[in-house]
Amino acid sequence: MSDFDIIRRRAEQRKGGADALNAMLPAMPDHEALRALPDDRILSQMTRRIFYSGFVHKVIDNKWPGFEEAFDGFDPAALNIAPDEYWHDLTSDDRIVRNGAKIMSVRANAAFVRELANEAGSAGAFFADWPPEDHIGLLEVLTKRGSRLSGGTGQYFLRGIGRDCFIMTRDVLACLRDAGVPLSPSGTGKKDQQLIQQTFNRWAQETGLPLAYLSRICGLSIDAPRE
Template identity: 25%
Template structure:
C-alpha cells in the first residue's frame, strides 16, 4: 500500500495519513482541520498555536490546547495584549504549555498587533485577502506544498504589520488549517469540506465574515 496516499482508518473512512495517526488527530482532522475560521479570536488562536507548533509535532500542541487556552485567557486578543512581565513569568513556569520565551513574547506581540489592525481592515480580512485563486489537488503527501506564493506574501505583510513568528511555512500551515487552501488528499472523506473550493481546485464560495 502507498502510505503517502489517502489511507483507510479503523472506522472505514479514508483520510490523509496523518489523520489516522491516533484518536486525537483523527478527531481534529474530522471536525476542525480545513473548516473555515473567520473570527478574530479564532484566527488569533490558530495563529498562536501554529507558532507554538514550530519545531514540534501538531499532536503535542493538540494535547496541550486546553492548557494553552487557560493560560492565554481563551486567546482573547484584548486580554493577551494586556499581559505584562508577571504574566510572562507565570507562563514560563507553566509546565502544561510549551515554555518557549520567544513564542510567548510573540503571542503577546501578536495580540497587540491584532488590536492595532482593528483601526484598519482587521485580522480576518487581512488574512483572508491572501486566499489564492486555486488550491492544490494532491493525490499523495509529496504533492502537498509546505509554502506558497500567497503564504510568503502573507508572512511578509503580517511582519510589516508588527506580527512575529509568522514565517511562510507557518502561514501555509495556517492556511491549510482554516480552509484557505484544501490539502486534504483526493480520496479523503474530508476533501472539499470547507465548501470554498471546486473539485478542480478553482474557487467556489467565499468565506462569510
C-alpha cells in the first residue's frame, strides 16, 4: 500500500468505517462555480473569516446580516470610494463587531479584490485558475497582498469559497510527520511548506483525490499531541 492508503485505512478505523469517513469529507471543490462567484461574495467571505478569528463563530454568524448591511453588501467598487468618515462611523456601528483593525482590513481587501478582478477578470477567476500544485504560492499572495489573510484565516477562506486546497491544521501536520515528512517543530517554515506541497501533490497524483479530501482524511487519521 502507498502511504496514503495506510492513512486512509487508519482514518476509516478511527471514524467507524469507509461510509462514516466519506460523510465527514467536505463538499467536492467546484472551480467553475468559484470562477462565477461575484467579487462581493469573495470579499464577504474574506471578511467573515477575518472576524471569526478571535471570536466565537456563532456571534459573527448571528450578526452577519448586519455586517452585510453595514458594509453595503461588500461591493468592492463602492467600498473603494467610500470616504474616511464612512470607515470611522463603522467603528461605532452596533450592527457589526466594532473591531477597528478588522474593519479597516475590509477597506484594504476591497482594493485587493479589485486588483485581482483587474488582473483576471474577476477575483473568483483568479482563485479558480491558480495552479493547484502551487497552493502554497496562493497562500503567499493572500499574506502579502491581502490584509489579515495569513495563516489559518487565509486557508479557511479559500476552503469557504470552494477552492480546492489543503489546510495545515495541527492534526494534518501530525499526519504528515507520521508519514515520514521531515517537518520542523513548528511546521510553518518555507522549507516545511515546500515539503507539504510536494507531499500533497504526490498523494493527489497517486489517488486522484482533490486536495480538500486528502487534507481532511489526513487530519481525521490522527490526533496531534495537545499541550
